[in-house]
Amino acid sequence: MKKIGFMLLMVLLIIVSAACSNTDDMNENTTGDKTEPSEAQQENDDQAEDEADDNGETLTLQLLKADEENGETIEGHNIYSELDQIVKDNPDMGVANDFSVFVVNAIYDDEENAKLLLLAINRLPDPIKNLSFNYTLGTEDGEYVFENQHVTMDEETAGVLQPNSTFPLVLSITPEQDEVLKKIDENNQVVKIEDFEFETE
Incomplete structure (x- = not known):
């Protein structure tokens, strides 16, 4: 397996995400089932587009294998x-020659259970699979959504x-x-990805 300092999360009850030595700015999440970008997210769109100009x-957008097999x-x-x-x-979203994660928002199911919705973006030259890492997401004040979560x-x-x-990543949260x-923004975020591993096709 290859190792890289990435950042990654996961989807529809899978988990994953990454960014090689470079983490995308955290976007303020919004509530409800809509996935419209927040104001902070749109500011990050501009930055992501600048970083991806050379892509x-x-x-x-790519379906997850399980969803595709289920006919979605x-x-x-x-x-x-x-x-x-x-x-x-935002067709230029992502970091050139890297894998990055874009936070969309928090979504809620019918029972009001929250999940963090993200996009995992592969701008590397190779297809990637079988990813794992330890993920930390929090604020500079020491409050954490995740701390060294595998x-x-x-x-x-x-x-x-x-x-x-890119495909969606969803991680259940309490x-x-x-x-x-909701307290995390581009000025106070703490993001760490450690022990990231992946395979190429």
Whole structure:
């Protein structure tokens, strides 16, 4: 397995995300089922576009393998279709020659359980799979959403993330973690990714 200092989280009850020696600014999360970018997120869009100017490739939203096998489509799925619009509005999102994570917002299920919704973006030249790492996300004041949490993404469930592609990552959080998440912004965030490993195709 190759090792890189990345940042990663995970989707639809998988876990993963990464950014090689470089973490994207945390975006203020919003509530509800909508995945529209927040004001802080839109500021980060501009920064991400600047960083990705040399990518030369438009970003493409990719279904998770498990969702694809279950017959899901981007157009027919509420979250995927809204994420697809975000990707189309920000085709240069991501960090050139790197893997990065873009925080979209917090979403809630019918029972009001919170989940953190993200986009994992692969701007590396190779497809990547079977990822794992220890993830910390919090504030400079010492409040943490996650602290050294081990996260994994296996090929069987998530599939292979192609170059210049992105897919959604979702990580369940408690009400207490959700409150900390709402306090995080680009000026006070603490993000650490340690022991990151991945395989290439």
